[in-house]
Amino acid sequence: MLRIRNLQAGYGKLRVLRGVSLHVRAGELVTIIGANGAGKTTLLHTVAGLVPAQGGEIEFDGTDLTRVAAYSIVGHGCALVPEGRQVFAVMSVEENLLLGAYTRPTRDRAGVRETLESVYRLFPVLRERRRQYAGTLSGGEQQMVAIGRARxxxxxxxxxxxxxxxxxxxxxxxxxxxxxxxxxAGVTILLVEQNARAALAIADRGYVMETGAILMEGAARDLLNNNDVQRAYLGKDYQSIGERTLPGAETQRQTR
Amino acid sequence: MPGRYTPLLILSALVVGLQLATAATGTSYYLTQLTMTAYYTLVVVGLCILMGYAGQISLGHAGFFAIGGYTTAFLTTFNLAPHAQQPVAALLLRTGLAVSSRDLYGAALTTLHPGLAFLCALALAAGVAVLIGIPVLRLKGHYLAMATLGFGLIVYRVVLGTPALGAADGLSDVPAFVLAPGVKITGGAAGRIANYYAAWGLVILGALLVLNLMQSRAGRALAAIHGNESAAQALGINTAAFKLRLFVFSAILAAAAGALLTHYTGGIGPSEAGIMKSVRYVAIVAVGGMANLWGTIGASALLNFLSLRGYFGIYDDAVFGGCLVGMMLFAPQGLRARATFDRLRAWVRGRRRT
Incomplete structure (x- = not known):
């Protein structure tokens, strides 16, 4: 469904993505894990068109997304739930959700209603709060609004x-x-996370990203059990230090 | 719970009440300034949504006002009689789009129909707004303010330096514009009441348009752009196109106000295109509260009326400049009329319960 080849992007002269390649098949849940500053957010922003690609290609169902303006990428069927939720604080929950349906034809009122109902079924608490300003919700509820809005x-x-x-x-x-x-339920998901353990636990496949490139790729289960991944992202040693409380433990943690 | 049209009804009632009050006290000469106030209010209604909802500042709206006024004034005073043989003029005469009359000295005068001139004025303003909007709206914050300021200066200098537009004298002897049977947009005591209602009727119509726009899909999109432009784009909103459309819409409102006020006062001069006029519009929106339509209409009605009656004397421009500086310093969100009302209502309710 999504195939990224040798993608390069960045901000001004700063190159953040140095040749990223990955793919997502229909129905898959793929996660990209990695530390701060690895380029995960930039990668999603480039797919969403918010950051222009400087090289490589992003093929989404046969369309080259690098040539599509940010605002029409949603219309192509590719929606982003942005980092930090970015709900519109002074709009009601329902207005936020309706904005998500912005690209759908205005005639399709019944269809939009139906999707709205499905979002409310997914997050019943949003139905209770639908008249409330989104800015007054808790962080978790705002995340629900952001996901619902994309849906x-x-x-x-x-x-x-x-x-x-x-x-x-x-x-x-x-x-x-x-x-x-x-x-x-069959939704295709590309999930970027720092919480590697939780992400890999629900994913089919995972990519490990570091300093703007893909370091490792594999089935989520394999990555969970991989020693390098465990040491770098799952904090295996850290945990075992706590359990063992051996005399040399402090130094061992510092050397990591 | 008050409906969303309640303020509109209150405004209509105030308009009628004010007219009855002036009739009862024999001060109907106030209606002249109140009518002019209404046209200036139409400009700030457009500017209010541009600034408040789309977050775009324009220090060039007097330019659009002048484009509307000058186009109307020029087209309705330009004598076609000496050119009657030329194909365009001949066609206009034959189709009834030109009107013939006699001027003050009895010479034959043939001019374009005011309705057609009005449409030309709106079209020209819209065209100019598109042309300058495409490059200028890529800018943000004070860069956008500077660019629109530049546009206003250009319009001012052009009308001041063009002999065909009367240079420093401006254009006068603009004929009446028959808006509807019995409603003639022109000065003079006879049509005062009709003109007053026509002008404020247009403001109410404009406000109604804006209200409905804000409650629609487009209004939500505008609010999203104001909230976070990147997030709006990520939802599939073409932010650039939206900002341009709103810019053009507010320019058309300003041009319509300019054209109608020119018919009302019978002429227009370069001071209408001046920078201080643009600053005045921005100051009024700031006093009313950036995205507060009713606050803006109220502030405009009060300040424009006082200014037109001459209460500010030689400090006229200073008052508006001072308003702008004061608002930015102490209440950048505007005088929260809404919050004041809410507090008042809570107080009244508390009283009733005891």
């Missing part, structure tokens, strides 16, 4: 940028459960 466009590919950011662990669990549910 309103009925995209074939849903891209999420750090949905766990700044949320309480219990809320994160809920959000990931929802994502797993969407995946089970």
């Amino acid at each position: 309103m466009a009925q995209p074939r590919l849903l891209m999420l940028d750090e949905p766990s950011m700044g949320l309480a662990p219990l809320v994160v669990k809920d959000i990931f459960k929802t994502l797993a549910g969407l995946h089970a």
Whole structure:
């Protein structure tokens, strides 16, 4: 469905993505994990057209997205749930959601209503709060608004940028459960996360990104069990230090 | 819960009430300034949504006002009689799009129909808005303000330096514009009341248009652009096209106001295109509160009326400049009329319960 080849992008002279290649098949849940500054957000922004590509190609269902303006990429069926949620604070929850359906034809009122209902079924709490300003919601509820808003466009590919950011662990669990549910219902998802363990637990496949390039690719289960990934992103040693409390443990952590 | 049209009804009631009050007290000469106030209010209604909802500042709206006024004034005073043989003039005469009359000295005068001139004025303003909007709206913040300021200066200098537009004298002897049977847009005591209602009727119509626009899909898109432009784009909103359309819409409102005020006062001079006029419009929107339509209409009605009656004397421009500086310093969100009302309503309700 999505095939990225040798993608290069950045800001001004700063090159952030140095030849990224990856693909997402229809129905898959693919996650990209990596540390801060690895280029994960830039990658999603480039796919969404918010950052211009400087080289390479992004093929989405046969269309080259590098040639499509940001505002018409949603119309091609590729929606982004941005980092930090970016809900419109002084608009009501329902207005936020309706904005998500912006690219759908105005005649299709019944269809938009139906999608709205499906979002409310997915997140019942949003129905209760639909008249409330989105800015007054909790972080987790705002994340639901952001996901619901992207769903309103009925995209074939849903891209999420750090949905766990700044949320309480219990809320994160809920959000990931929802994502797993969407995946089970056949939605194609590209998930960028720093919370590698949670992301890999629900994903089919994963990519490890570092300093603007893909370092590793594989089935999510394999990555979860991979020693390098565990050490770098899952904090395996850290945990075992806590469990073992060996005399040399402090120095071992510092050398990591 | 008050409906969204409640303020509109209040405004209509105020308009009628004010007219009845002037009739009862024998001060109907106030209606002349109130009519002119209405036309200036039409300009700030357009500017209010451009600034408040799309977050675009324009220090060039007096330019659009002048384009509307001057186009109307020029086309309705340009004598076609000596050119009657030329094909364009002949066609206009034959199709009834030109009107013939006699001037003050009894010479034959043939001019373009005011309705057609009005449409030309709107079309010219829209065209200019598109042409300068495409490059200028790529700018943001004070760069956008500077660019629109430049546009206003250009219009001012052009009308001041063009002999065909009367240079420093401007154009006068603009004929009446028959808007509807019995409603003639022109000065003079006879049509005062009709003109007053026509002008404020247009303001109410403009406000109604804006209200409905804001509640629609386009209004949500505009609010999203104001909230976060990148996020709006990520939702599939063509932000550049939206900003341009709104810019053109507000330019058309300004041009319509300029054209009608020119018919009303019978002429237009270069001061209408001046930079201080643009600053005045921005100051009024700032006082009313950036995205507050009713606050803006109220501020415009009050300040314009006081200014037109001459209460500010030689400090006229200073008052508006001072308003702008004061608002930016102490209340960049505008005088929160809404918050004041809410507090008042809570107080009244608290009273009733005891």
